[in-house]
Amino acid sequence: MIRAAGLLAILAAALPGSATAAAGVDAEIGTWRLTCALDRMTDRTACTLLHQRPVERSEPGRPSLALEITDRGGRLVPVVALRGLTLESASRGLLALAGTAQLRFPPHPMVEMPCGLEGRSLVCAPRPEDAARAERELAEADRVLVRLVGPGGGASTAEPVELPLAGTREAMARYRQHVPPGTAPPEPPGLDARELLLRLRQFFGF
8 A cells, every 4th residue: 555655756756737747847967947837828848947057147138148048940959149128238138130159169170050030038059050060069068168249249359258167968858758858838929120120229219
């Protein structure tokens, strides 16, 4: 009876509607923080895997951007993102016009990641042809160099930000436990250039 009761408790904890699943996840893994929450309307788990240090410190009118690991086309790749653009962060939206995030996992060559708007988020992500390489180098690296270039960013000769990396492979595995391949929600549609300019004009009030 005791063994049966223990088995039932384990099975109950694994069910999507259980209290354990609904409680979500908030864990530190090396230099990363994994947070997951269950959407009880869709029974889909949404996870965010962020580096614990920002890419840039926030300043008035320039909120910090974060280094994330996210599912793009079935691969776990690094992205530089600012979620939920607001009036305060309108200047960051300029990166979506012609901005680029440069990433390098030494000693490998640099990867250029074009920036764009996805819904109300600014996201700089690897091109599809660079995704496999970015995923592989990310898992193996002990540090990453990041530089933002273009409107709302900096110059192409600016000193890059260096972030230490630890526990990355474990963090990616933990993310995959909650978001298996093919289950990540699609990225929100971006904006065309005309709509982007209109929104930026509204942000700045002119």
